[in-house]
Amino acid sequence: MGSFTPDEVMAHTIKIYNETKSIRGTAFVMNLPRQTVQSRLKIARDTYPELFEEKKTEIQNWVVPAIHYPETDIKSILIGGDAHIWPGEPTIMWKAFAKVAKQLKPDCIVLNGDILDGARVSRHSRALGSRAPKISEEIEAVRAHIKMLPLANQKIWTMGNHDIRVDNYLASAAPELEDYAGHLKDRFPEWQFCWATIINDVEIRHRFRSGIHAGWNNALHSGINIVTSHTHQLQLTAVRNRRGSHYGIEAGMLGNPFGPQFEYAEGTASRSCPGFVFLTFDDDFNLMPPEFCELIRGRPAFRNKYVF
Numbered sequence: 001m002g003s004f005t006p007d008e009v010m011a012h013t014i015k016i017y018n019e020t021k022s023i024r025g026t027a028f029v030m031n032l033p034r035q036t037v038q039s040r041l042k043i044a045r046d047t048y049p050e051l052f053e054e055k056k057t058e059i060q061n062w063v064v065p066a067i068h069y070p071e072t073d074i075k076s077i078l079i080g081g082d083a084h085i086w087p088g089e090p091t092i093m094w095k096a097f098a099k100v101a102k103q104l105k106p107d108c109i110v111l112n113g114d115i116l117d118g119a120r121v122s123r124h125s126r127a128l129g130s131r132a133p134k135i136s137e138e139i140e141a142v143r144a145h146i147k148m149l150p151l152a153n154q155k156i157w158t159m160g161n162h163d164i165r166v167d168n169y170l171a172s173a174a175p176e177l178e179d180y181a182g183h184l185k186d187r188f189p190e191w192q193f194c195w196a197t198i199i200n201d202v203e204i205r206h207r208f209r210s211g212i213h214a215g216w217n218n219a220l221h222s223g224i225n226i227v228t229s230h231t232h233q234l235q236l237t238a239v240r241n242r243r244g245s246h247y248g249i250e251a252g253m254l255g256n257p258f259g260p261q262f263e264y265a266e267g268t269a270s271r272s273c274p275g276f277v278f279l280t281f282d283d284d285f286n287l288m289p290p291e292f293c294e295l296i297r298g299r300p301a302f303r304n305k306y307v308f
Helices: 006-020 023-030 034-047 092-104 135-146 164-173 175-181 214-222 260-265
Strands: 076-080 108-111 154-158 192-194 196-199 202-205 225-228 234-241 244-251 275-280 291-296 299-302
Touching: 006 023, 006 034, 023 034, 076 092, 076 202, 092 275, 092 291, 092 299, 154 196, 154 202, 164 175, 192 196, 214 225, 214 234, 214 244, 234 291, 244 275
Parallel strands: 076 108, 108 154, 154 192, 202 225, 225 244
Antiparallel strands: 076 275, 196 202, 234 244, 275 291, 291 299
């Protein structure tokens, strides 16, 4: 292949920047140091300003960003998902999540999808006699739960298949009210909504592959460290090769696997495990071994101690 001209290099860098809306995202996609991307863009803004102008198109941008790349330095992330919140007392694992968050004061908190349940707007049939709450009641319950969490520099909510039920129901049943009713993200403006976020060398999204080997397949097919929820499993799988190791991390669930939301599972034994994961990075922003909080004999345990 022939080498690129300086103009082509600059044009390609600007193109990726326009797509990711992020210097860190551009650096990640192009596999370049962030400082290199910053230098190119600084020069390009003076030399090729017209390339930074967004072209008008009839094709709408994504309603929820595909990938969010935080621009700030992040050395610690607390990740929990699958809360499936209904009104009432928070689960023991949500309480542990909030307590550990206050103790650790992470740079970033990620709610990794399915924070609400959306049972009444599900495509699945309603069980006779079920008393699932209204969406408005679930949203108010989520607000109350979130108030238990401390402030963080970055607060990110990756959309899950249950979260999106709210928007999908409105789009299908009452599209003429879309602008009036708004999206789920409009109810939580302090959170950055996205389908996935990439922070340092880690991708965090609600779901990718499924099944008992989800962690392995996630890491294998993404090619990087990846954290998912969705399976409700709490475990770590390492993919090791000549380039080193990277992890497939499944973040458990903040909900109660035997709560009324899961009556469809008929109370059978499952691989579901209440828990969450805490990530830290070295001075070069490389991922250190993940740490898990897990329910041990009915009590949340983190760093070999019971949370309470």
